[in-house]
Amino acid sequence: MIGMGAKTMISHSFRIAWKDLMELFRNRMGLVLLILMPIFMMTMVGFIYPSETSLNNVSIALVNEDAGFGDYRLSSTFIMALNSINDNTGMMTLTNASNLDDVREMIQTGDAEGGIIISNDFTSNIMSGKQGTITIVTDQSNPQMSAMIQAVLNQVFEQMGTALAQQNVAEQLGIDPSNALAVVKPYNIQAKGSVEGEFSYFDFIAPGIMAMTVMMSVMTGLPAAISQEREVGTLDGMMVAPINRLSVILGKTLAQMARGILQGVLILVLAVTLFGVTVHGNILLVFALLLLGVFSFVGLGVVLTSFAKDQETAVMMMTTIMFPMMFLSGVFFPTEQMPWFMQSISKFLPLTYVADALRKVMVLGADIPAITPELSILIVFGVVMTAIAVPVFKRAMTR
Amino acid sequence: MIEVMDLTKKFNGFTAVDHISFDVKKSEVFGLLGPNGAGKTTTIRMLATLTRPTEGTATIGGYDIVKRDNKVRQLIGLVSEKMIMYDRLTAKENLRFFGKLYNIPKDVLNQRTDELLDLVQLDNWKDAKVGTFSTGMRQRMNVIRALLNMPQVLFLDEPTLGLDPQSTVEVREFIKKINRENKTTIILTTHMMNEADLLCDRIGIIDHGKIATLDTPSNLKKLVSGEDTIVLKLEIPNVTKKMVGVLQALECVKSVSQENASHVKIHATGDEAFDNIIDAIRAENVKINSIENLQSTLEDVFLNITGREMRDKAENKIPMPSHGPFRQKQRVR
Numbered sequence: 104m105i106g107m108g109a110k111t112m113i114s115h116s117f118r119i120a121w122k123d124l125m126e127l128f129r130n131r132m133g134l135v136l137l138i139l140m141p142i143f144m145m146t147m148v149g150f151i152y153p154s155e156t157s158l159n160n161v162s163i164a165l166v167n168e169d170a171g172f173g174d175y176r177l178s179s180t181f182i183m184a185l186n187s188i189n190d191n192t193g194m195m196t197l198t199n200a201s202n203l204d205d206v207r208e209m210i211q212t213g214d215a216e217g218g219i220i221i222s223n224d225f226t227s228n229i230m231s232g233k234q235g236t237i238t239i240v241t242d243q244s245n246p247q248m249s250a251m252i253q254a255v256l257n258q259v260f261e262q263m264g265t266a267l268a269q270q271n272v273a274e275q276l277g278i279d280p281s282n283a284l285a286v287v288k289p290y291n292i293q294a295k296g297s298v299e300g301e302f303s304y305f306d307f308i309a310p311g312i313m314a315m316t317v318m319m320s321v322m323t324g325l326p327a328a329i330s331q332e333r334e335v336g337t338l339d340g341m342m343v344a345p346i347n348r349l350s351v352i353l354g355k356t357l358a359q360m361a362r363g364i365l366q367g368v369l370i371l372v373l374a375v376t377l378f379g380v381t382v383h384g385n386i387l388l389v390f391a392l393l394l395l396g397v398f399s400f401v402g403l404g405v406v407l408t409s410f411a412k413d414q415e416t417a418v419m420m421m422t423t424i425m426f427p428m429m430f431l432s433g434v435f436f437p438t439e440q441m442p443w444f445m446q447s448i449s450k451f452l453p454l455t456y457v458a459d460a461l462r463k464v465m466v467l468g469a470d471i472p473a474i475t476p477e478l479s480i481l482i483v484f485g486v487v488m489t490a491i492a493v494p495v496f497k498r499a500m501t502r
Numbered sequence: 503m504i505e506v507m508d509l510t511k512k513f514n515g516f517t518a519v520d521h522i523s524f525d526v527k528k529s530e531v532f533g534l535l536g537p538n539g540a541g542k543t544t545t546i547r548m549l550a551t552l553t554r555p556t557e558g559t560a561t562i563g564g565y566d567i568v569k570r571d572n573k574v575r576q577l578i579g580l581v582s583e584k585m586i587m588y589d590r591l592t593a594k595e596n597l598r599f600f601g602k603l604y605n606i607p608k609d610v611l612n613q614r615t616d617e618l619l620d621l622v623q624l625d626n627w628k629d630a631k632v633g634t635f636s637t638g639m640r641q642r643m644n645v646i647r648a649l650l651n652m653p654q655v656l657f658l659d660e661p662t663l664g665l666d667p668q669s670t671v672e673v674r675e676f677i678k679k680i681n682r683e684n685k686t687t688i689i690l691t692t693h694m695m696n697e698a699d700l701l702c703d704r705i706g707i708i709d710h711g712k713i714a715t716l717d718t719p720s721n722l723k724k725l726v727s728g729e730d731t732i733v734l735k736l737e738i739p740n741v742t743k744k745m746v747g748v749l750q751a752l753e754c755v756k757s758v759s760q761e762n763a764s765h766v767k768i769h770a771t772g773d774e775a776f777d778n779i780i781d782a783i784r785a786e787n788v789k790i791n792s793i794e795n796l797q798s799t800l801e802d803v804f805l806n807i808t809g810r811e812m813r814d815k816a817e818n819k820i821p822m823p824s825h826g827p828f829r830q831k832q833r834v835r
Contacts, residue, residue, distance in 0.1 A: 115603060118603065122588065125591060125595070126588055129590040129631075130590060336584025336585065337584075337586050337587065339550075339580065339582050339584070340580075340582075342551075343551065343578065343580045344575060344603035344651075345573075345576045345603075346603050
């Protein structure tokens with residue numbers, strides 16, 4: 104008897120889902136927006152975020168104050184070396200400037216994004232066994248750019264310095280240059296990812312965006328769909344029929360899920376084709392995770408739907424919750440970078456675990472055992488939320 | 503068929519329906535008449551299991567509307583004030599969707615859908631989206647949708663609200679037909695007196711959440727036009743506030759309502775009433791252009807019982823007339 108009831112309930116749910124999708128596909132404007140949203144999201148996030156950590160054609164002001172040592176100017180050699188590196192990489196456009204004030208002015212007018220100053224006593228210091236000073240001037244109004252210029256130039260100068268030291272040591276000790284390198288830089292540091300291949304910021308962000316879009320789609324779509332039907336009056340048509348109240352919510356969720364997954368697939372396709380993301384794990388596991396993500400969270404949507412009087416309120420409530428979730432669940436920035444209290448909030452957001460698990464699967468090629476903790480947390484979330492949502496919804500439907 | 507016992511609904515302290523009780527017999531047409539906000543819709547929604555009563559209960563076909571709600575749902579059909587249908591689906595798709603919710607077998611449902619569309623002459627429109635229908639067509643759809651499960655009890659909440667005169671007549675005829683041919687018990691709400699008079703076997707006048715009177719239309723009318731009650735319509739050149747005041751002050755006059763600038767309607771009792779009223783007007787030096795002795799209507803009943811006129815008369819305004827019933831060349835929006 105219970106089995107029969109469940110079967111009828113599910114068949115009614117499919118009916119309702121089918122009806123919702125019919126309505127969706129006949130709404131051309133809605134359909135266009137549905138497809139455009141992930142495209143915008145993807146291109147926006149994909150292009151505004153720095154995809155690589157190198158400079159490209161950044162204008163830098165160069166001040167050479169080097170007075171030299173007699174006729175000899177070490178700075179000329181230095182600039183030649185800098186130019187040859189630059190010719191190969193094309194990372195900077197060097198413009199000559201006369202002094203620090205000049206550089207400041209150029210940064211203010213926007214003619215330069217940073218500056219390099221070779222000090223007055225550059226050659227003389229080096230010749231007399233002291234360190235030569237090179238100053239990097241940065242633009243504080245653009246901290247991200249400054250940090251990058253500083254990091255890249257530091258690295259370049261470091262390498263140039265090492266080369267010089269290597270040469271000097273080889274000459275003075277009369278040893279082979281490669282041995283001399285070992286004296287100057289005894290450690291050879293190499294970085295290696297746990298998975299082969301090139302990775303960009305996009306590989307980090309794509310799984311999160313996918314999880315977020317699918318969940319957001321369901322979370323905003325569900326309350327909107329139910330309260331819209333309530334406002335128009337069609338919900339009464341379903342409620343007055345002898346169907347289980349849950350088949351309404353189940354059917355609606357199924358339709359919204361189909362909608363969300365459609366967007367998710369779109370994002371995945373864009374990520375792979377436009378941004379060179381490669382999926383290392385099982386694609387089915389990716390979708391299973393997305394569905395689990397929806398399950399873990401749909402209860403909250405249902406509770407809010409039950410409380411919302413009209414469509415507008417429902418959508419507003421959902422947005423209020425979704426917005427902090429977007430930023431706190433590590434979709435855009437790793438949660439580890441956040442202060443501790445924000446980190447603890449992020450632990451209560453199911454999206455955190457979906458994004459995390461999805462990243463592990465897509466980037467690291469993890470399988471089910473590797474993401475068991477995330478899976479179990481999501482299941483617990485889902486069960487608790489559903490257990491709260493079902494009675495609340497049932498009550499709310501016969502207010 | 504329906505037994506209502508002390509049915510009450512409170513919304514945040516506001517009592518929308520206040521301990522109402524009535525019975526409806528099988529295949530009876532029962533009307534709930536009252537102004538907007540009187541509690542008609544809330545009553546219907548409770549009986550249709552869409553709203554949970556705060557107190558009291560009702561049974562439909564012997565099943566309790568709260569405890570056996572799913573049983574009740576199988577017996578009833580609802581024509582709500584709002585159109586229950588999806589604009590982006592076709593007429594046929596709409597009916598099949600709702601039919602499936604009643605677990606009607608596919609072939610039976612297909613046949614019934616065609617029959618119902620035929621019945622209201624929408625068979626040529628069955629594959630057109632409901633969003634392109636005119637208001638009259640939509641309301642016909644709305645009514646047949648409620649008949650999909652062949653209900654024993656049909657609830658109609660303001661079934662002719664916002665319809666043009668043609669469609670109003672058609673829908674009323676259709677309601678009578680369903681009641682006659684299928685022996686369907688019908689409960690309808692309306693704020694239109696003539697509609698209640700025309701359709702209902704019995705009428706409950708509902709105001710402020712309470713049933714003020716419940717009887718057949720003719721008995722209700724007798725209430726106001728009893729042996730010693732008269733309803734007069736007077737035409738005088740100018741109806742002034744003072745004039746109304748003077749008339750109301752008369753002992754025999756129960757109520758005075760101004761119809762327009764030159765007409766007043768007076769309910770009065772007593773043998774001397776007629777003379778007293780005319781004397782009073784003459785005493786004011788006002789000429790009487792005409793006097794009409796009216797048959798009392800349900801409107802008078804309402805006025806008499808509640809002591810005031812029906813509110814929101816504006817809703818009675820009739821929209822642009824249309825051309826012929828079920829015209830096939832109706833323009834599709």
